[in-house]
Amino acid sequence: MSGTPGFLSLRGLERRYGTVNAVDVVDLDIGRSEIFALLGPSGCGKSTLLRMLAGLEGIDAGTIHLDGELLNAQPAHRRPVNMMFQAYALFPHLTVADNVAFGLRQLGMETARLRARVEEMLALVRMSDYAARRPQQLSGGQQQRVALARSLARAPKLLLLDEPMAALDRQLRVEMQRELREILRSIEITCVIVTHDRDEAMTMADRIGLMQQGRLVQVGSPEAVYDRPRTRFAAEFLGPVNLLDGVAESADRVRLGDRLLPTAGAAPGARITVAVRPEDIDLHLAPPAHGQALAGTLVGIDYMGAHRVLEIEVPGLPRLSVIVSGSAQKTPPPGTAVWLDWWPEDAVVLEETS
Amino acid sequence: MPETPARPWGRWLVIGIPLVWLSLFFLLPFGIVLKISLSEAAVAIPPVQPWFGVEGQWLSATFEHFRLLVSDTLYLSAYLSSLRIATVSTVLCLLVGFPLALGLARAAPRWQGILLLLVIIPSWTSLLIRVYAWMGILGNTGVINNMLLALGLIDQPLVMLRTDFAVYVGIVYAYLPFMVLPLYATLVRIDPALLEAAADLGATAPTVFLRVVLPLATGGIIAGSMLVFIPAIGEFVIPELLGGADTLMIGRVLWQEFFNNRAWPLAAAVAVVLLAVLLAPLWLFHHQQSRSLELER
Known part of the structure; x- marks a missing residue:
């Protein structure tokens, strides 16, 4: 300002x-x-x-x-x-x-x-x-x-x-x-x-x-x-976003399905909604070592020129959008198993859970 | 070979119908009037001498009636008086009609249709009947005088009927819709944001009116004024019924020459000169219309 x-x-x-x-x-x-x-x-x-x-x-x-x-x-x-x-x-x-x-x-x-x-x-x-x-x-x-x-x-x-x-x-x-x-x-x-x-x-x-x-x-x-x-x-008004409902395990962990994903500033035990921007989600083609990534399947790809929007289905959660940039050759074909995670500050706890 | 499209035919029809209409019902009658105005008067039926076939002369056309119009001051003062009455009536119509049209244009859209209808409905009654009604209102024992006498505001009836005042009332009353409708049509199209923008830029309400509303309504003002002025100048019924003996209007003169004096050529000359007088405002009207069309493009 x-x-x-x-x-x-x-x-x-x-x-x-x-x-x-x-x-x-x-x-x-x-x-x-x-x-x-x-x-x-x-x-x-x-x-x-x-x-x-x-x-x-x-x-x-x-x-x-x-x-x-x-x-x-x-x-x-x-x-x-x-x-x-x-x-x-x-x-x-x-x-x-x-x-x-x-x-x-x-x-x-x-x-x-x-x-x-x-x-x-x-x-x-x-x-x-x-x-x-x-x-x-x-x-x-x-x-x-x-x-x-x-x-x-x-x-x-x-x-x-x-x-x-x-x-x-x-x-x-x-x-x-x-x-x-x-x-x-x-x-x-x-x-x-x-x-x-x-x-x-x-x-x-x-x-x-x-x-x-x-x-x-x-x-x-x-x-x-x-x-x-x-x-x-x-x-939602400021741009595409993934809204995920879960329960806060601790101040910095939210349970989504059977996995614990990072977040920040949650009240332990509360039902919360976290917002994750598609470009903040990290896509892995093999399960990361920490074992707490969402496992899903790549179901659709939208080519948008400079970047691509991937649609990923994770059991028990709404369909997620992930934006990836870089070379198009690296994009896996639909049907590929993928793992998703993000940095704690990228999963924002929203005030309302509805 | 492809068939020629029927389009040129349609185009000729569109231009042709009004052309035929105008030739048949305007140009031809006008030609006859013009011819009569240039003919000698005669004691005959019709009271006009033919142009050809009069013994001793091969053509008996004459400008004598036009010469009379210029030399006899009666006609000149009748024209001037008509111009004055029509001008004053037009200004009065504008003064009354503008606020009315502005009110209509600013009314809630669901009311506008009904209010417009209220403006038009009186003209569904014959003009003659409405003028007679004004005689009943303005007369010495009319509604206004009776009321004022009963209230004790006056002890003698006001003389309103058979004066120029009554003529103005009658003309303004009869022609007001012709002023209000074109004004309304232009005012309703003024974007309200323009008025807000003017206020935002520091203009007070009177300035907004003078600098924005009035200039943007010019087309409607000219159209409405012409629609009042042109018929008012030749008006006959209203001055005849509401005017006094000294209310001189060219329409009355024309009537008297034609019916009372059976002076057809003179009456025709009066009509031809009237048309010539009206050409100037008509040209102005046309000029404004094409200019506003250009502006909108």
């Missing part, structure tokens, strides 16, 4: 629609110049939370402080917050330059300074050559750059990005993610990104806040949330 904690500070934030809590008691601190991603499935409340920050959505309880200032009562047009909208919401009747100038005009900025600022912003997103065009004459990627320039023009204290890549096709997305991240880093702006795409969140953000049913269920760096998910939902 970079910057000072609490530049943006949310306390007990709530938004209710009838009996449903769209945003349910959210507490969160975001540091200055931090890029924070709100990640979650559609309907989890992440967009509502973002709109509450922008002032486009009411607040039923709780507070929002930005740079020490209470935002609750400030209407959207007075907040030092700007948003890049999902489909960009560029004004179709204005040129690119006038779109970028729109927010500056509301500040009553004098013409010469306004022009200089517009040029500066268009240069930042490398769109100077398109100043006289209309938004509908631009490609999706170009529209995104203009939208970014427009939302940065007023130099907001907080930038909000609502699904910034949703309107782009897959190839362009990866390219723009990198570019957007570079721009945001270069101007050191505090930023909240809403996305349902875990790759986007992990690529762009310093920290991720995972949301489920209006609640912030886990907050941490992309590595932390990926490697140490706290719940089944977190484990």
